[in-house]
Amino acid sequence: LRDRRAANLVKGISPTRLNEIWGADTTLVRTDAGPLFLAALLDLHSRKVVGWSLSHRNDEALALACLRRALESRRPSSGWIHHSDQGSPYTATGYTRLVRDRGGRLSFSAPGRPTDNAIVESFFRTLKLEEVDRNRYRCRLEAESSLKEYIENIYNATRMHSALEYRSPDQHESRQHGAPR
Numbered sequence: 311l312r313d314r315r316a317a318n319l320v321k322g323i324s325p326t327r328l329n330e331i332w333g334a335d336t337t338l339v340r341t342d343a344g345p346l347f348l349a350a351l352l353d354l355h356s357r358k359v360v361g362w363s364l365s366h367r368n369d370e371a372l373a374l375a376c377l378r379r380a381l382e383s384r385r386p387s388s389g390w391i392h393h394s395d396q397g398s399p400y401t402a403t404g405y406t407r408l409v410r411d412r413g414g415r416l417s418f419s420a421p422g423r424p425t426d427n428a429i430v431e432s433f434f435r436t437l438k439l440e441e442v443d444r445n446r447y448r449c450r451l452e453a454e455s456s457l458k459e460y461i462e463n464i465y466n467a468t469r470m471h472s473a474l475e476y477r478s479p480d481q482h483e484s485r486q487h488g489a490p491r
Contacts, residue, residue, distance in 0.1 A: 318426055319417035320393045325355035328483060329386035331417075332360065333430040334376070334394040336368050337438070339457070341447040348437075348457065349376035349399070353384070354429050356486075357471055358479035359461050360384050364454050373399035374408065381412055388413030395419045395427060437465070 325331045331354040339346045347368040351361040361380025365372040392414045394400040400418070409416055419426035441460040447453035467480045474482040 316416045316418045318393075318419060319391050319415060320354070321426065325353075328353055328355050329384055329390055330355055331391040331393060332380065332386070332414075333427050334373070334392065334400060335427055335430040335434065336372065336397070336399065337434040338368075339364070339442055339447070339453055341449055341453050343449045346450055346453055347372055349373050350430065350433065350461075351376055351380040352430050352433055353479075354393075356479045356483045357429060357433070357474060358466050358483060359433065362457070362461055364450065364457065366450070368397075368399060370399050370402035370405055373402070373405050377405065377408060381408075386413065390414050391417050393417040393419070393427060396421060433465070436469075437461075440464075440469075 320331055320333075323331070332351050333354050334349070334351045336347050336349045339348050344366065346364050346366060349363045349365075349372045350359050352358065353360050360383055361376045361378075363372055363375035363379060365375070390413060392409045394417075396418045399405065406416055425431075437457075437460065441456065441464075445456055447456065466478065468478050470476045470478055471482075477485065
């Protein structure tokens with residue numbers, strides 16, 4: 311319960327380095343076999359998707375799978391910030407414990423304030439316009455394969471962002487910072 315009242319630590323702050331602030335959220339992806347939920351974690355400095363996961367349920371297990379994937383690929387220094395909405399996947403005991411155990415500080419948007427997590431919301435809007443809305447997924451496997459291709463080989467690797475001086479997240483990270491920790 312205490313975590314639900316955690317402050318918004320990112321309001322008015324622009325990250326200046328990799329792994330300083332990660333933003334998290336989930337979105338719905340429709341398939342012929344039923345709805346799926348996509349959880350994503352973005353490094354807010356580079357806008358890179360550092361972790362993602364897909365599930366039939368929008369729950370703590372989905373969020374944890376995404377967080378674990380991100381933590382496997384990145385090594386944020388103690389004091390990094392994890393920012394999300396106040397949804398139950400992100401306020402669940404196991405999830406908040408893992409963030410803290412890995413040196414993270416929790417930050418939550420105010421209820422009904424999606425603009426507090428604008429970079430992640432923008433990623434989902436782009437994902438839907440450029441990938442999800444243009445395809446029909448018959449099953450989870452098809453959706454997962456297509457989303458993986460888009461996230462890892464298009465969005466992270468080649469999609470340019472005006473906020474990154476018209477570089478992709480991967481290009482921004484390698485040019486500005488070398489290999490991420």
